[in-house]
Amino acid sequence: MNLLLLEEADFIAADRVVLRDRRLVHMQDVHRAAVGDNLRVGRLGGLMGNAQLLRLEAGEAELHVSFDQPPPAKLPLTLLLALPRPKMLRRVLQTVAAMGVPRVVLLNSYRVEKSFWQTPFLEPEAVREQLILGLEQARDTVLPQITLEKRFKPFVEDRLPALTDGTLGLIGHPGDYPPCPRGLDEPVTLAIGPEGGWIPYEVDLLTRAGLQPVQLGARILRVETAVAALLARLF
Amino acid sequence: MNLLLLEEADFIAADRVVLRDRRLVHMQDVHRAAVGDNLRVGRLGGLMGNAQLLRLEAGEAELHVSFDQPPPAKLPLTLLLALPRPKMLRRVLQTVAAMGVPRVVLLNSYRVEKSFWQTPFLEPEAVREQLILGLEQARDTVLPQITLEKRFKPFVEDRLPALTDGTLGLIGHPGDYPPCPRGLDEPVTLAIGPEGGWIPYEVDLLTRAGLQPVQLGARILRVETAVAALLARLF
Numbered sequence: 001m002n003l004l005l006l007e008e009a010d011f012i013a014a015d016r017v018v019l020r021d022r023r024l025v026h027m028q029d030v031h032r033a034a035v036g037d038n039l040r041v042g043r044l045g046g047l048m049g050n051a052q053l054l055r056l057e058a059g060e061a062e063l064h065v066s067f068d069q070p071p072p073a074k075l076p077l078t079l080l081l082a083l084p085r086p087k088m089l090r091r092v093l094q095t096v097a098a099m100g101v102p103r104v105v106l107l108n109s110y111r112v113e114k115s116f117w118q119t120p121f122l123e124p125e126a127v128r129e130q131l132i133l134g135l136e137q138a139r140d141t142v143l144p145q146i147t148l149e150k151r152f153k154p155f156v157e158d159r160l161p162a163l164t165d166g167t168l169g170l171i172g173h174p175g176d177y178p179p180c181p182r183g184l185d186e187p188v189t190l191a192i193g194p195e196g197g198w199i200p201y202e203v204d205l206l207t208r209a210g211l212q213p214v215q216l217g218a219r220i221l222r223v224e225t226a227v228a229a230l231l232a233r234l235f
Numbered sequence: 236m237n238l239l240l241l242e243e244a245d246f247i248a249a250d251r252v253v254l255r256d257r258r259l260v261h262m263q264d265v266h267r268a269a270v271g272d273n274l275r276v277g278r279l280g281g282l283m284g285n286a287q288l289l290r291l292e293a294g295e296a297e298l299h300v301s302f303d304q305p306p307p308a309k310l311p312l313t314l315l316l317a318l319p320r321p322k323m324l325r326r327v328l329q330t331v332a333a334m335g336v337p338r339v340v341l342l343n344s345y346r347v348e349k350s351f352w353q354t355p356f357l358e359p360e361a362v363r364e365q366l367i368l369g370l371e372q373a374r375d376t377v378l379p380q381i382t383l384e385k386r387f388k389p390f391v392e393d394r395l396p397a398l399t400d401g402t403l404g405l406i407g408h409p410g411d412y413p414p415c416p417r418g419l420d421e422p423v424t425l426a427i428g429p430e431g432g433w434i435p436y437e438v439d440l441l442t443r444a445g446l447q448p449v450q451l452g453a454r455i456l457r458v459e460t461a462v463a464a465l466l467a468r469l470f
Binding site: 002072094095098099100137138139140182183216217218219220221222224225228229230231232233 | 237307329330333334335372373374375417418451452453454455456457459460463464465466467468
């Protein structure tokens with residue numbers, strides 16, 4: 001936690017917050033904070049700034065806060081991600097939030113096991129929890145928007161063309177394709193497949209929606225690693 | 236497991252192997268392999284090729300194997316990594332093996348907790364297990380070389396200059412530094428710090444050993460994400 005992320009319910013006045021939950025525990029156990037210490041804070045969806053610890057008791061801390069700094073810019077990216085297996089999903093959500101992805105579409109694919117859509121980790125509160133961990137890690141305040149699309153074909157045929165319009169559309173896909181471009185400034189729509197990859201039919205439909213396959217070399221990476229590698233290379 | 240990685244003990248003849256362990260279970264449960272199926276195989280430290288499943292019983296499988304293809308090239312890189320916390324260590328070892336890092340030095344730092352050096356995950360067999368998982372994921376056969384350096388100063392002062400000689404030496408470090416370069420062909424020595432980063436004294440010593448700080452932007456990434464992002468950007 002490199003940023004103490006504050007929500008509206010934490011505020012007892014415009015410049016005062018009281019914490020009682022895991023953030024308090026973290027402040028005590030990891031930061032070993034003491035009264036008078038300064039901490040970096042952010043207001044969820046808003047500015048970042050500084051806090052001074054005014055009072056620290058076993059179950060409660062009070063801080064004076066001020067906000068003066070915008071959060072870091074997001075990437076100009078919409079990420080389409082074949083729904084990963086539940087354990088991987090949690091880490092990927094942290095990774096996309098930490099790396100500054102503003103919009104993620106979790107998408108079905110032939111190689112996504114049906115059971116993955118039943119995981120409690122897809123509940124809005126569970127998704128939000130992982131995104132917050134990513135924002136706290138990277139020092140950002142703005143939650144990415146996460147959309148679930150359980151049916152591949154209607155999404156790709158009917159809604160994807162409008163999303164990709166005006167962007168460079170890319171499919172991260174192993175094979176004999178051009179290498180993934182580097183250091184772009186333009187907006188990108190990037191599709192990353194499931195373990196085992198998109199099937200040819202899916203690549204075909206994504207291509208018709210305006211995306212083109214690009215590759216990262218012969219090595220097959222886990223989804224979480226592929227996400228970090230593709231984003232770091234693109235931007 | 237995208238590659239069935241074979242060791243000398245698996246061979247019952249030059250072109251025959253028998254499997255009885257987790258690789259058999261994986262073949263059955265995940266690949267749902269049947270007699271006659273073809274699978275990608277690699278010989279640990281050697282070539283890759285194909286196997287045909289000759290015989291499949293509850294506790295044992297026999298395969299005919301042939302090898303004709305070199306493993307993918309490694310990155311021209313020596314990675315110095317402040318020892319991560321045990322849980323992260325395991326995933327980072329998989330990631331570096333999957334991404335093709337040939338040499339990793341796990342290094343002490345002021346912000347590495349002493350207890351991290353006591354973890355059973357640093358035992359040679361445990362390290363090897365994670366590296367093998369990374370090779371199986373990425374389809375590679377050559378184990379990275381992992382070295383442990385429990386004392387920062389003697390390593391950086393006495394041994395690091397010889398390692399960095401003839402390479403571009405970089406320190407991944409947040410702050411007001413030049414951006415990390417992109418798409419290099421030359422050999423690199425890259426140092427990645429612990430959670431919380433290198434302390435100024437350490438950056439100073441690394442700099443004297445020929446490394447220069449570079450940054451990836453304002454976002455603070457977890458070690459595993461930073462490794463993937465830095466490697467994908469550098470090469």
